Amino acid sequence: MEINLDYVAHTNRIADNDPYVKVGVSLFFMLSALILSNNYYSILVIFISSAIILGIAHVSLKEYCKFLVIPFSFTFLTCLFILFFFPQGEYIWDSGFWGIGITTYSYTTSVLTFFRVFACFSALGIQSLTTPISDVMHVLRSIKVPRVFCEIAVLMYNSIFIFLECVETMRNAQKTRLGYLTTSLTAFKSMGSMFSNLFLQSLKKSETMQVALDSRCYTGELPVYKPNRKLDSYPKLVS
Known part of the structure; x- marks a missing residue:
């Protein structure tokens, strides 16, 4: 789900x-x-x-x-x-x-x-x-929460959605192959196969995310853009 x-x-x-x-x-x-x-x-x-x-x-x-x-x-x-x-x-x-x-x-x-x-x-x-999440991080930083906790929270938040997407994709692939509809033994085998593949996919996704961060010169700080919502809600007049 x-x-x-x-x-x-x-x-x-x-x-x-x-x-x-x-x-x-x-x-x-x-x-x-x-x-x-x-x-x-x-x-x-x-x-x-x-x-x-x-x-x-x-x-x-x-x-x-x-x-x-x-x-x-x-x-x-x-x-x-x-x-x-x-x-x-x-x-x-x-x-x-x-x-x-x-x-x-x-x-x-x-x-x-x-x-x-x-x-x-x-x-x-x-x-x-x-x-x-950007607004939540802005609030945490403004009340002097240590920056390292904010960075870990953002990375974990992103990793959770990657993990859930992998689970959903694998489960849908197994459903199309009737991995859960034949016998209970087949369902257990499908679940075990999903968890073993999920571990490998998680390692692969973590390496990909680290490469993406390094390619953007990540040094331990993720800058968060905080727009002025009152000004951005109106169109700007260009003379």
């Missing part, structure tokens, strides 16, 4: 708004959800973040769900493990096998963890889905 994160960040309704406000609101909701540890507040953050992304920024529900589906899956599996394998407190349900069951502590912890993590990712969506 391809995520058009960069395209959405540049084409949403508030893409040209002040990035300091969007990054500040996102950080405020994330930090407050982590510090307060309250389920009701976490649910409130989820609703407010979703309202900003869907109602104000006009990001499509499909793209928003694509953004949340991967962290939601990992969060759900983690909370499921906490729910059944933390035998502390009074048992609500006991399976009778190796201490597997649901206790008051495991239930409270799993629910609290789920809503906290989901609230943080919803708040992160305010920044990721409405603010282009």
Whole structure:
């Protein structure tokens, strides 16, 4: 499932708004959800973040769900493990096998963890889905974040999309050859082949990116152009 994160960040309704406000609101909701540890507040953050992304920024529900589906899956599996394998407190349900069951502590912890993590990712969506990466880097540099962290973030951001593109291309190629439709054994073989080829392709892409950076005289700093949006939004008069 391809995520058009960069395209959405540049084409949403508030893409040209002040990035300091969007990054500040996102950080405020994330930090407050982590510090307060309250389920009701976490649910409130989820609703407010979703309202900003869907109602104000006009990001499509499909793209928003694509953004949340991967962290939601990992969060759900983690909370499921906490729910059944933390035998502390009074048992609500006991399976009778190796201490597997649901206790008051495991239930409270799993629910609290789920809503906290989901609230943080919803708040992160305010920044990721409405603010282009160049604006985010400009904000980080202006608040004196070390330059090396900004450069690593930009390179990782670019590498993630290259990685996802390789996965999508390989998976589509295997689907056209019925790599997942015959038997489960064939599907496992196709998946193993994809991961082994993906490792080689990742090395090849990283070398290509390094050559591209060297050919542009990369010395450890990626300059980011910050246009004056108010001036650029009007046509210039030439006498």
